[in-house]
Amino acid sequence: MKKRKIIIWCVVIFAVIIIFFGLRLSMIRALEQVEIRTHTLEKTDLMDSVFVSGTILSSNTKYVYSNVASYSIKEVYVEVGDKVKAGDILARLDTTSLELDIKQTELNIKNAEESLKNEKASIETNLQKALNNLELALLDLEEAKKNYEKIKTKYEASASTEDEFSKAKTALEKAQIAYDNALVTLEDVKNRSTASIENNIEIQKATLEKQKKILNDSIIVSPIDGTVTMVNAKENGPASGLLFVIEDTENLIASTAIGEYDIGFIKVGQEVIVKADGLGDKEIKGVVSEISPTAMKDASGNTASTSNVQFETKITLTEKDPNLKIGMNVRLTIILEEKNDVYSVPYDAVVTEDDGNQYIYVLEGEKDQSQSGLPSLLRTGLRDINARKIQVQTGLETDMYVEIISSELEDGMRVIADPSQIQFASLRSARQNRLLRRLRDGF
Template sequence: MRKWIWKTSNDIDKRNKWSIKFNKKIFFLLIVILLVAGGIGLAKSGVFNQGLDKDKYTILEAGVNISKINVKGEVKSEKATGVYASTYSDANPIIKEVKVEIGDKVKVGDTLATLDTNKLESDIKVLETTIATTDAANASELKSAKATYDNALALSSDKNNENIKNAATDVNAAKLDYDNKKDLYEKNKILHDSGAITDQEFKQYEISYENAKDTYDKVTVSLNNVKAKVKLDLTVAKNNYDQAKAKVSDNSKKITLENYKKDLQNATITSPVDGVVSLKNASVGNPVSGELFEIKDENNVTITVDVKDVDIEKIKEGQRAQIKADSSYDKSIAGEVVSINSIAKAENNSSLNLNNDSNDKEATFEVKIRAKDTDSKLKIGMKAQADIIVDEKDNVYKVPTESMIKNKDNNYCIYIAEKQGKDYVVKELQITRGTETDSKTEIYGDNIKDGVIMLNSPGDYELGSVIKINEK
């Protein structure tokens, strides 16, 4: 059974009014959508285009494309000179005064420190007195020894030595007597053997001969003893003379004195070079030990930088670099790569880092860059950064990377504005990409040339649309 529902005229009027309001909302929404879509279309078709300003397009112009690697590092001296105390006679000289601090500039000969010389000065005085006394005694001894030696040398001659002459005279007399007695003895022995004389007579000749022989032997021994003594006296005198000369020639104490005096001069420790004090191990009251100071040459500095392993193969000695440091006030300083360490820097494993995988750490290599300007005002210890020029190309076109777009064939292209009459038409120009540097990319193509107008934001345009360009 159909159920009838009765509605009053008020209900019908309410429904009609709501329907009318709803339809109006839809109508106005459609109008807004059409206006927006139409506006976009008109903008792209150039209907509302009042002309593109210069920030919307780029006029291509060939230039130099520089590929560079930015690195950071520190200004370091290439020459450091260690300063030590000279060899010192006193095993433990004490530092009396220190004249410089780290960072001080010094010149050759400037005093860095002084040593306590009180004991040394006392030792010099004592040694000078000892040397004077010893020299006088040695000179007197030498004079006496020489006189004794000269006399012994003169007496060593048989002609000049009376004792030798007397002993020789005795020997000659005894020899003559001995020869005579021997001759008589031998003749009478023949007579005795033939019975011409008696035993008693022969015995007298025999005794006389033996006494003469004994006397001759004794005086001969005496002469030899005299000569032996003369020779011994000469040897002793010569030895004493040589020893006296050696004492006079002994300069050991004088050498020690000279060393002491050198120590006195070396007690003032001076800088051997011009530079800046970079290390100080000298303290007042402490003994001298090892390297006391280090002086760095501030006129021979390099910027030592770390280059990542992915870039190190691009770096070569002699490459240009542009340096910036605090002292340059943002002005670039010309430089060049002077050395490349072929071994990666050792990692600092002194502390354990559980958050990082050590295998993920990128190796770095030490590279040194020298400023070409000797008056660059780079200071040792300054932080600096440098752009190492790894490649330079002439006649290259570079565009912002965001200016490139892929076409329907998935090839890279740029949008250009080609002049037609008073207006311009948006066209596509296929390109080949080159090296990317920072935010720009090299582009190549048959139709890439100076004067081509490239649209910076290709997504804002439709191919074939007509646009205007404000050339003012």
């Protein structure tokens, strides 16, 4: 029994010793290990872009109002969703009273034109009569003058009596008066004017033209080809305010607001990738078509916010999809620059050293056969790290990656994603050396 207890205690002590030294060895190995993040080098497509959200709008929207709001709506011919062509009738106003007014105006013009015709005929007749009277008065005057001169000569020669001379003189005076009166009558006839009648006709014609324009405007038509997206017009209701909205639902645009930091990079003609929840995984292509020259303003006409200045930008969609609807929210990727088949690494992988040159650090003898191009984690001993630096030139930069150029680059190289990790590990190991020595000395 006593011997059995001794054996048990020996086993327990031995197990404790094994566990103790196992833990010490594990601590030593853990302290000697460092984690190095690497990036497997491969040629990929690199894209610098700006990500914004936006809203789908029609490329052509027309708001339809009536120019004659004083009339009520007689009939409405369309509903929301109807397809229309430019010139199609949307609604018609009740113009019963207007049509009666037009008939009366036309009658007034007809009567006035008849009066003008009669007046002109009367003037022509009176003018001819006045001319004839003037001609006769002139003949009488000339005859009276001859007779007067003849009697006067005789009277002066005492061959005629004073009574004969007096009668000749009186006859001449009457002939002169008759002639003068004939001239006055002729001038009166000539000056007789139809201006008032003609002026009345012009007024009536202007009234008729205005009435016909109102009648024409009472037929409300679509200004464009498109789809009816709003109907406010109601039969027997007033024709005031917004009556219809017609939109081109075939040709869509996306509208977005871009901040002042990014707007300088945006140019008309840049390609855009459009995504929406309603499209699933499908992407629609577009192009930047319009950039506002001024910042967006509030209702009072002032810049909305001095701390968040934004510029309205429009993207024309170059592809169509029936699932894309006006009013949908979309995610827009505006491509600033794009390069294909280039090497790229995370920003921190490129370091600028004291000589002013840029370098990356590549693990020697380490190649990743997966060619994933994604960062991976390498756990190794600090003393086992064997890295060489390669001088590179940088090119296109994106939010996370930068293009690198060098003739020494090869697919599969494992680039240290952050060379500062090695420096930090070296500093850390110096502080751990004493602990490591103590742990080793304990064996």
